[in-house]
Amino acid sequence: MTAASIQVSEPPLVLYTLRRADDALILGHRLSEWCGHAPAMEEDMALANMGLDLIGQARELYIYAAKVEGKGNDEDKFAYLRDVRQYRNLLLVEQPNGDFARTMTRQFFYAVFADLYWRAMMMSRDATLAAIAAKAEKEFAYHVRHSSEWMIRLGDGTDESHRRVQIAADDLWAFTGEMFVVDDAERGLIDAGIAVDPASLRPRWLKTISEVLSEATLTIPQNDWMQKGGRIGHHTEHLGHLLSELQSLQRSFPGATW
Amino acid sequence: MYTQALNTSDGDDRHVEDATRSAQFQARIDADERIEPNDWMPAAYRKTLTRQISQHAHSEIVGMLPEGNWITRAPSLRRKAALLAKVQDECGHGLYLYAAAETLGTSREEMVDAMLTGKSRYSSIFNYPTLTWADIGAIGWLVDGAAIMNQIPLCRCSYGPYARAMIRVCKEESFHQRQGFEIMLTLARGTPEQKAMAQNALDRWWWPVLMMFGPPDQASQHSDTSTKWKIKRFSNDELRQKFIDATVPQAQFLGLTIPDPGMTQDAEGHWRYSEIDWTEFKQVLAGNGPCNRDRLAARRKAHDDGAWVREAAAAYAAKRANRPVAQAAE
Ligand SMILES: [Fe+2]
Numbered sequence: 283m284t285a286a287s288i289q290v291s292e293p294p295l296v297l298y299t300l301r302r303a304d305d306a307l308i309l310g311h312r313l314s315e316w317c318g319h320a321p322a323m324e325e326d327m328a329l330a331n332m333g334l335d336l337i338g339q340a341r342e343l344y345i346y347a348a349k350v351e352g353k354g355n356d357e358d359k360f361a362y363l364r365d366v367r368q369y370r371n372l373l374l375v376e377q378p379n380g381d382f383a384r385t386m387t388r389q390f391f392y393a394v395f396a397d398l399y400w401r402a403m404m405m406s407r408d409a410t411l412a413a414i415a416a417k418a419e420k421e422f423a424y425h426v427r428h429s430s431e432w433m434i435r436l437g438d439g440t441d442e443s444h445r446r447v448q449i450a451a452d453d454l455w456a457f458t459g460e461m462f463v464v465d466d467a468e469r470g471l472i473d474a475g476i477a478v479d480p481a482s483l484r485p486r487w488l489k490t491i492s493e494v495l496s497e498a499t500l501t502i503p504q505n506d507w508m509q510k511g512g513r514i515g516h517h518t519e520h521l522g523h524l525l526s527e528l529q530s531l532q533r534s535f536p537g538a539t540w
Numbered sequence: 541m542y543t544q545a546l547n548t549s550d551g552d553d554r555h556v557e558d559a560t561r562s563a564q565f566q567a568r569i570d571a572d573e574r575i576e577p578n579d580w581m582p583a584a585y586r587k588t589l590t591r592q593i594s595q596h597a598h599s600e601i602v603g604m605l606p607e608g609n610w611i612t613r614a615p616s617l618r619r620k621a622a623l624l625a626k627v628q629d630e631c632g633h634g635l636y637l638y639a640a641a642e643t644l645g646t647s648r649e650e651m652v653d654a655m656l657t658g659k660s661r662y663s664s665i666f667n668y669p670t671l672t673w674a675d676i677g678a679i680g681w682l683v684d685g686a687a688i689m690n691q692i693p694l695c696r697c698s699y700g701p702y703a704r705a706m707i708r709v710c711k712e713e714s715f716h717q718r719q720g721f722e723i724m725l726t727l728a729r730g731t732p733e734q735k736a737m738a739q740n741a742l743d744r745w746w747w748p749v750l751m752m753f754g755p756p757d758q759a760s761q762h763s764d765t766s767t768k769w770k771i772k773r774f775s776n777d778e779l780r781q782k783f784i785d786a787t788v789p790q791a792q793f794l795g796l797t798i799p800d801p802g803m804t805q806d807a808e809g810h811w812r813y814s815e816i817d818w819t820e821f822k823q824v825l826a827g828n829g830p831c832n833r834d835r836l837a838a839r840r841k842a843h844d845d846g847a848w849v850r851e852a853a854a855a856y857a858a859k860r861a862n863r864p865v866a867q868a869a870e
């Protein structure tokens with residue numbers, strides 16, 4: 283016997299909140315996969331720190347989504363009982379850890395965006411989202427610092443580290459465009475002052491990315507073709523495997539309390 | 541924390557040292573003074589402590605693996621965050637302990653290498669597998685619980701940096717212990733399947749946890765100097781008995797059965813336990829536990845896979861350090 287997936291109704295604010303919650307949970311889960319296996323004990327500490335920040339953000343956002351939805355779902359039902367097509371996260375955050383360069387590059391691309399995004403969201407007319415934003419922004423400021431420092435160290439370290447981090451940047455670049463896409467579901471929230479328009483953040487994102495990559499002696503990837511689909515449940519093959527692990531206990535023991 | 545089983549102070553190879561200084565040193569210990577890094581100390585005291593603290597540090601780091609095995613499968617977001625934070629704490633303990641050991645003059649790198657090459661040990665308890673979620677409860681409740689029994693006396697250890705590290709570490713270990721007990725309680729009050737899972741975890745962890753306190757007193761000849769130096773304040777059997785007496789009522793509260801049918805309570809209220817299988821203990825110590833090879837392989841893999849990252853960081857730091865010099869030379 284396995285537990286079936288829940289039904290979720292997704293009016294714009296619920297969908298919006300689930301999308302950000304899923305970003306945080308999936309990236310936090312990825313970072314937690316490192317625990318005990320990092321290149322140095324200090325990095326075990328730092329990766330766990332960032333993972334804990336993200337899992338904490340996910341929980342707050344799921345709790346809010348459940349409240350707005352008002353259908354008796356809760357944080358764990360959202361996390362453990364939706365299948366891959368119901369997940370709404372960006373493709374970037376579900377990409378596998380790969381080597382340390384890939385993990386840091388993914389973190390860097392995302393954190394620079396998230397830091398700008400949540401800073402702007404502190405002005406949201408939705409008080410709950412504004413409060414979540416205030417906390418998240420502080421946390422992402424650290425993620426930006428930590429990942430930027432590593433981009434520079436790896437880019438300007440040895441030939442080997444330079445090679446690895448350049449490959450990671452090239453491979454992940456196509457997943458960065460999705461962060462700035464707005465669909466109809468979110469347009470109304472932006473117009474109402476509840477959400478911010480991510481497209482307006484792209485110039486500042488690109489400026490920081492360019493500055494850090496340049497200090498790291500790395501080249502900005504030239505490929506302009508951007509992948510998308512995560513926001514509507516069209517994921518890469520990686521997410522299904524992540525979820526089968528994350529959800530295994532809840533799926534195998536329906537209705538149990540842990 | 542997991543050091544009791546590892547104590548092997550070198551009573552025999554102590555160097556012949558200046559008798560006056562040795563006497564003064566012992567007088568300070570007897571007066572309950574703390575020994576600090578820059579104080580004179582017998583070479584054997586330094587060696588014993590370096591061994592004990594570094595083995596304790598290795599245990600914290602290797603101990604991340606069995607629990608880390610369940611972070612990605614934790615059954616709720618609250619449990620996931622708590623477990624990730626717990627394993628992170630253990631890493632912090634490792635770092636803290638390596639720093640304490642470094643004050644005795646051996647670098648962390650050397651100590652870590654000794655562990656990776658199998659020259660230096662870590663606690664045998666981490667050579668057992670975590671098969672179900674209940675093992676995460678059992679480890680917190682029993683393994684952290686046993687660690688606390690071992691470590692509370694170490695908060696008064698004669699060596700200052702170790703004693704101070706233990707005070708901080710003990711606080712976090714008791715938090716872990718309560719958290720583990722709470723996982724067990726939730727399972728014990730859960731579905732029949734969950735309760736069976738909890739009982740099975742207790743069945744598998746009970747005896748290995750009792751072995752964490754080390755060989756029986758009549759079999760361990762090594763504690764004399766450690767006791768004299770106030771590194772060790774209670775015997776293995778004393779600590780084991782304390783642990784059992786504290787744990788039996790907890791198991792009863794959970795409604796779980798300790799896998800020792802011969803266990804009885806004596807007139808003074810102590811729980812008398814059956815003979816421990818020391819053959820198993822010796823086999824695990826000799827490298828034949830169920831996970832010895834996996835644990836070492838995982839630590840070596842992390843170390844080897846991370847080599848290029850550490851090299852990059854060192855190369856970058858060297859470039860930065862050389863930059864002003866290079867400019868000055870222009
Ligand atoms: Fe410990």
Ligand SMILES: [Fe+2]
Nearest residue numbers: 541600630633
């Ligand atoms: Fe610990």
Ligand SMILES: [Fe+2]
Nearest residue numbers: 630684713716
């Ligand atoms: Fe602990």
